[in-house]
Amino acid sequence: MVKVTVCGAAGGIGQPLSLLLKLNPKIDELSLFDVVNVPGVGADLSHICSNSSTSSHLPSSREDKSALAESLKGSDLVIIPAGVPRKPGMTRDDLFNINASIVRDLAQGIAENAPKAFVLIISNPVNSTVPIVAETLKKNGVYNPQRLFGVTTLDIVRANTFISQKYAKETKATDFNINVIGGHSGETIVPLYSIGNSKSYYDKLSEEDKKALINRVQFGGDEVVKAKDGAGSATLSMAYAGYKLAESILKALTSKGEEVVECTFLNLDDSIKGAAEAKKLVKNLDFFSLPVRLGANGIEEVKYDILNNISADEKKLLEVAIEQLSGNIDKGVAFIKK
Ligand code: NAI
Numbered sequence: 001m002v003k004v005t006v007c008g009a010a011g012g013i014g015q016p017l018s019l020l021l022k023l024n025p026k027i028d029e030l031s032l033f034d035v036v037n038v039p040g041v042g043a044d045l046s047h048i049c050s051n052s053s054t055s056s057h058l059p060s061s062r063e064d065k066s067a068l069a070e071s072l073k074g075s076d077l078v079i080i081p082a083g084v085p086r087k088p089g090m091t092r093d094d095l096f097n098i099n100a101s102i103v104r105d106l107a108q109g110i111a112e113n114a115p116k117a118f119v120l121i122i123s124n125p126v127n128s129t130v131p132i133v134a135e136t137l138k139k140n141g142v143y144n145p146q147r148l149f150g151v152t153t154l155d156i157v158r159a160n161t162f163i164s165q166k167y168a169k170e171t172k173a174t175d176f177n178i179n180v181i182g183g184h185s186g187e188t189i190v191p192l193y194s195i196g197n198s199k200s201y202y203d204k205l206s207e208e209d210k211k212a213l214i215n216r217v218q219f220g221g222d223e224v225v226k227a228k229d230g231a232g233s234a235t236l237s238m239a240y241a242g243y244k245l246a247e248s249i250l251k252a253l254t255s256k257g258e259e260v261v262e263c264t265f266l267n268l269d270d271s272i273k274g275a276a277e278a279k280k281l282v283k284n285l286d287f288f289s290l291p292v293r294l295g296a297n298g299i300e301e302v303k304y305d306i307l308n309n310i311s312a313d314e315k316k317l318l319e320v321a322i323e324q325l326s327g328n329i330d331k332g333v334a335f336i337k338k
Helices: 014-022 038-046 066-072 092-113 126-139 153-166 196-204 207-228 236-253 275-281 304-308 312-337
Strands: 003-007 029-033 053-057 077-080 118-121 148-150 180-182 189-191 260-267 287-295 298-302
Touching (some): 003 014, 014 029, 014 038, 014 236, 038 053, 077 236, 092 118, 092 126, 092 312, 126 148, 180 312, 236 287, 260 298, 275 287
Parallel strands (some): 003 077, 029 053, 077 118
Antiparallel strands (some): 148 260, 180 287
16 A cells, blocks of 8 residues: 655645646555645545545644644655745745745654655755754654755756757657756756767857857756746646656556666665765755656665766766755754754
8 A cells, every 4th residue: 555645735835736646557655645635636636536535634723733744654655845935036045935934844753653654845944854854754753865856856857858959850848858966956967968868968068058058958847937926837748757756656656676766865874885985976965856766665776887977067066066055955954953
């Protein structure tokens, strides 16, 4: 029996993400939690004739912790797209003040009710919210770094789409699976077009076009924020991306020999194979996004070797990312430790 809980299920991301999860035959129970509107979303989804049952959980007051506890109990996987999204002119970091405490409280609920669940963090700023969850779980003595994932998949999705748009006659977005490493905001996002089948296409671009493509991946979210004109940030593409990572994690749980690899923002904890090697290559940062091999225990291995194979230009991008990430990570850790 697989139970998946979405915290923030009535939101712009939460609703389409829950719809996609509802269609996954590997999921037996879909549990929806939000502080508003979730009974309606749950009733709507519950009419879909797929494999899973649906339950919705709405707290009766700010003090009511039972709805969250009920939604989380027995969960194998918890996905968190709860919190406020950006408006035009805002950076992801501007969301910290509101989202940090929302994510902390949800992590506390996970520690108490689903301490073994795989936890996927979508709420921004991911570079800080993931350390917040790690510290909260540590404080409760239930932390397993193999089970914590910062969702950066949308950056990979964008990187695939944007290069294919440059070669629309010859390629499709599905031809690519670009590794995007670093973090999930602006210049901390480092797409590695020089690795794999994108290299030959990327190399053909002018220096100016290469720069514009990298910039578009790093700031692609702004295109959506601007087009939505005050009504939020990416929700549908994000739901797809979050679902893609969740689907891979579920697939890896039962995979017989097939290697499942995804990029994720993870804690480079010594207990994970390859994490110590990765850490040395990123100036000792505790958190970083890299491709990881998934398995029955979550993150089984960090594919750190990719850092030894990047181009000189990508090395420069990496320097900038590392510099910025350090402050973002410290901010998250300090929020819990203070
Ligand atoms: P939204 O405002 O449409 O939905 C957020 C939902 O969270 C709302 O339904 C709200 O009621 C709920 N919520 C607020 N406090 C809560 C709490 N304490 N417990 C449970 N639910 C709570 O926002 P949207 O567009 O769905 O974005 C959500 C988050 O995802 C934002 O922080 C946004 O920046 C982030 N995001 C992350 C991306 C990524 O690539 N990782 C991409 C796009 C957005």
